Amino acid sequence: DADVTQTPRNRITKTGKRIMLECSQTKGHDRMYWYRQDPGLGLRLIYYSFDVKDINKGEISDGYSVSRQAQAKFSLSLESAIPNQTALYFCATSETGQGKDQPQHFGDGTRLSIL
Amino acid sequence: DAKTTQPNSMESNEEEPVHLPCNHSTISGTDYIHWYRQLPSQGPEYVIHGLTSNVNNRMASLAIAEDRKSSTLILHRATLRDAAVYYCILRDQGAQKLVFGQGTRLTINP
Numbered sequence: 001d002a003d004v005t006q007t008p009r010n011r012i013t014k015t016g017k018r019i020m021l022e023c024s025q026t027k028g029h030d031r032m033y034w035y036r037q038d039p040g041l042g043l044r045l046i047y048y049s050f051d052v053k054d055i056n057k058g059e060i061s062d063g064y065s066v067s068r069q070a071q072a073k074f075s076l077s078l079e080s081a082i083p084n085q086t087a088l089y090f091c092a093t094s095e096t097g098q099g100k101d102q103p104q105h106f107g108d109g110t111r112l113s114i115l
Numbered sequence: 116d117a118k119t120t121q122p123n124s125m126e127s128n129e130e131e132p133v134h135l136p137c138n139h140s141t142i143s144g145t146d147y148i149h150w151y152r153q154l155p156s157q158g159p160e161y162v163i164h165g166l167t168s169n170v171n172n173r174m175a176s177l178a179i180a181e182d183r184k185s186s187t188l189i190l191h192r193a194t195l196r197d198a199a200v201y202y203c204i205l206r207d208q209g210a211q212k213l214v215f216g217q218g219t220r221l222t223i224n225p
Contacts, residue, residue, distance in 0.1 A: 004158075033211070042202070042215025043159070058212060090158050101147040101166075101206065104213060106158030 023091030032074035137203030
């Protein structure tokens with residue numbers, strides 16, 4: 001079983017719809033992240049969370065919201081989807097730093113298409 | 116964020132070593148050097164990271180220049196499964212995000 005699981009893996013929807021992407025992890029990590037990847041580009045950080053109910057904006061948070069109600073789950077919502085939010089979305093987790101730089105562990109992504 | 120420069124693509128043969136270069140001339144003293152790779156249809160996968168000393172793990176080795184302005188990811192014996200886009204990333208210990216550039220697309224020939 002994957003340590004970081006994203007659902008759904010693929011989603012096609014229409015402009016204006018509300019969409020929720022789910023991420024769950026079995027790694028026991030405190031920190032969770034949402035990124036998006038556009039074709040030919042690197043990943044960009046949307047939101048991140050250090051602990052339950054802790055929410056921090058990343059570099060491209062406009063149009064998105066997140067919820068962290070439990071350590072193992074971090075959900076990303078698009079309140080009113082628009083076509084330029086069509087992208088590949090990745091969730092990641094990491095341990096708390098504690099003086100060391102910790103790597104991030106990624107899920108396999110959700111491919112979202114907004115028509 | 117400090118910038119890294121990598122070749123767009125590289126090619127190697129199966130069972131041979133692969134050396135993937137990365138230049139980071141503006142690296143600061145607190146920047147860690149991270150390497151991730153992304154296989155087709157998968158999320159990025161952590162490979163290795165280091166600060167000043169060379170590092171080894173089961174996947175690869177990381178050789179860091181003495182002035183830290185460049186580094187090399189070494190795959191000791193490439194397999195077809197190593198074909199991926201490899202990203203060299205600098206991250207300050209206090210930073211939260213990983214800034215992915217274009218990476219190097221590695222092709223492994225049978």
